[in-house]
Amino acid sequence: MSTNPDAFPTDEVAGPVLRFAGVGMRYGRSPEVLKDVTFDLAPGSFHFLTGASGAGKSSLLKLIYMAEQASRGRIELFGRDIEAVAAADRPFLRRRIGVVFQEFRLLEHLSAFDNCALPLRIAGGKPDQYRGDVAELLNWVGLRSRMHALPATLSGGEKQRLAIARAVVGRPDILLADEPTGNVDQGHALRILRLFVELNRLGTTVLIATHDEDLVARSGKPVLHLDNGRLRHYGRGAGQ
Amino acid sequence: MFDVQRWRPGPLLPRRDARDGALVFVVSVLCFLACLTAIGALAANRAAQGWTSQLSDSATVVIQPHGAESPDTAAARAAEALAGVKGVTEARALEKEKAEALLEPWLGREALLDDLPVPRLVAVELDPKAPAKAGDLDRALKAAGVQATVDDHSVWIADIRHAAGVARWFALSVCLLIIAAAAAVIGFATRAGLAAHRDVIEVLHLSGAETGFVARLFQSRFATAAGLAGLFGAGSAAAIAALARLAGGGQGLSPVLPLAWIDLLALLPAPLMAALTAAVAARLSAAAILREMG
Numbered sequence: 140m141s142t143n144p145d146a147f148p149t150d151e152v153a154g155p156v157l158r159f160a161g162v163g164m165r166y167g168r169s170p171e172v173l174k175d176v177t178f179d180l181a182p183g184s185f186h187f188l189t190g191a192s193g194a195g196k197s198s199l200l201k202l203i204y205m206a207e208q209a210s211r212g213r214i215e216l217f218g219r220d221i222e223a224v225a226a227a228d229r230p231f232l233r234r235r236i237g238v239v240f241q242e243f244r245l246l247e248h249l250s251a252f253d254n255c256a257l258p259l260r261i262a263g264g265k266p267d268q269y270r271g272d273v274a275e276l277l278n279w280v281g282l283r284s285r286m287h288a289l290p291a292t293l294s295g296g297e298k299q300r301l302a303i304a305r306a307v308v309g310r311p312d313i314l315l316a317d318e319p320t321g322n323v324d325q326g327h328a329l330r331i332l333r334l335f336v337e338l339n340r341l342g343t344t345v346l347i348a349t350h351d352e353d354l355v356a357r358s359g360k361p362v363l364h365l366d367n368g369r370l371r372h373y374g375r376g377a378g379q
Numbered sequence: 380m381f382d383v384q385r386w387r388p389g390p391l392l393p394r395r396d397a398r399d400g401a402l403v404f405v406v407s408v409l410c411f412l413a414c415l416t417a418i419g420a421l422a423a424n425r426a427a428q429g430w431t432s433q434l435s436d437s438a439t440v441v442i443q444p445h446g447a448e449s450p451d452t453a454a455a456r457a458a459e460a461l462a463g464v465k466g467v468t469e470a471r472a473l474e475k476e477k478a479e480a481l482l483e484p485w486l487g488r489e490a491l492l493d494d495l496p497v498p499r500l501v502a503v504e505l506d507p508k509a510p511a512k513a514g515d516l517d518r519a520l521k522a523a524g525v526q527a528t529v530d531d532h533s534v535w536i537a538d539i540r541h542a543a544g545v546a547r548w549f550a551l552s553v554c555l556l557i558i559a560a561a562a563a564v565i566g567f568a569t570r571a572g573l574a575a576h577r578d579v580i581e582v583l584h585l586s587g588a589e590t591g592f593v594a595r596l597f598q599s600r601f602a603t604a605a606g607l608a609g610l611f612g613a614g615s616a617a618a619i620a621a622l623a624r625l626a627g628g629g630q631g632l633s634p635v636l637p638l639a640w641i642d643l644l645a646l647l648p649a650p651l652m653a654a655l656t657a658a659v660a661a662r663l664s665a666a667a668i669l670r671e672m673g
Binding site: 229 | 387389390392393394578579582583586587588589590592672673
């Protein structure tokens with residue numbers, strides 16, 4: 140069992156960053172919410188995950204960031220079967236995944252700056268080392284003047300952008316976002332999309348769960364569509 | 380102007396709230412009870428030791444005068460003979476009045492008629508380090524030609540030792556039970572406190588925090604709270620014990636339950652034990668919650 144942060148070097152992946160092979164998932168004894176899901180994500184790719192409410196989008200993302208376990212099938216992350224990864228090594232694997240939660244999950248007692256810096260702090264970073272990067276990132280997402288504000292005082296859009304900033308501050312290899320434009324107007328949604336595209340250009344693999352068909356169409360990016368827990372097709376948005 | 384305070388990283392756990400106050404209160408009360416019981420157990424132990432040593436350090440000789448010799452003369456001769464025995468520090472013939480005073484509670488003043496043959500007694504104080512045996516006293520009396528019965532309190536001592544042992548074990552058992560209950564409640568309260576911060580744990584966990592990182596946060600938080608509570612509880616118990624000791628005068632709280640100042644030292648580890656229990660409970664609980672999260 141390895142507990143070394145170097146157990147998951149970032150340049151190791153030659154094949155897909157993420158591979159689902161015949162994955163099924165259920166909560167407790169309830170019927171499966173995901174059925175025989177199979178797909179690959181290549182390094183540096185950008186995909187949307189679409190489907191109606193309850194189709195299994197959030198459950199699929201939870202399997203990737205290891206908040207839930209598959210009831211069958213195999214999931215490989217960075218070339219490793221995640222079921223075979225020792226519990227002590229999972230934190231290091233999670234640090235390579237950035238997650239924008241649907242409900243943000245900001246820590247209400249921390250300032251916007253401290254929320255954004257959280258992954259760096261957890262990874263052992265010192266304030267002197269990350270202060271400049273975090274401030275620059277918050278500036279980039281338009282929260283420069285709100286750095287020391289508590290989440291309770293931020294608007295829905297500001298919280299959304301803060302959650303995105305926290306997800307990307309650690310320069311993750313893969314970025315997962317669950318309905319990242321669900322709480323913002325069309326203008327903000329496009330700004331957020333541009334932010335994701337910029338990150339993707341820097342090499343981050345992006346997977347965005349959304350039911351915003353308009354956003355998907357404008358992006359022209361490939362789509363994974365879930366229908367009642369089954370992956371129906373790979374496709375492209377209308378824009379491309 | 381650059382404000383250092385604004386840029387100092389905030390604490391990863393929310394500041395103390397009402398739930399922490401409840402934890403401190405419960406742990407304080409339990410520590411207080413545990414400390415009081417501990418002091419009671421120490422006092423009961425000391426009382427039990429006192430009872431047995433008082434009885435084992437003395438013997439009573441009942442004189443049976445014969446011939447023309449008066450009971451007082453026989454008792455005086457017996458005391459003289461016994462005083463020379465090795466292991467006896469003092470032998471004293473009790474006057475008739477003292478013997479009557481001893482009988483009065485059972486017979487009443489009216490019954491103590493002048494012609495009632497009240498036995499004469501000799502009180503013998505024994506050397507606590509090397510007390511004389513009943514046989515030594517018997518031989519000395521026979522050598523002096525005094526007919527007497529030696530009562531070395533062995534029957535009493537056996538009963539008192541038994542009662543003292545029961546009292547000691549009872550006090551110790553109650554004390555251990557309360558300490559165990561206190562530890563269990565500290566554990567439960569810590570778990571409840573931790574569960575209340577489950578949302579924070581989840582965010583830290585999903586952001587890549589290791590078990591040790593999360594456990595350390597809660598460990599220090601709850602250990603500090605429980606240690607503080609232990610200090611309040613032990614301090615209050617010590618204050619009450621000190622008041623009881625002062626009010627009790629030279630014999631401690633009472634001759635039945637003698638308290639000593641040194642007993643208060645037994646309360647010193649209480650805050651440390653409370654802190655340690657909370658730290659262990661927090662660590663185990665945090666690890667369990669993280670295990671559940673996968």
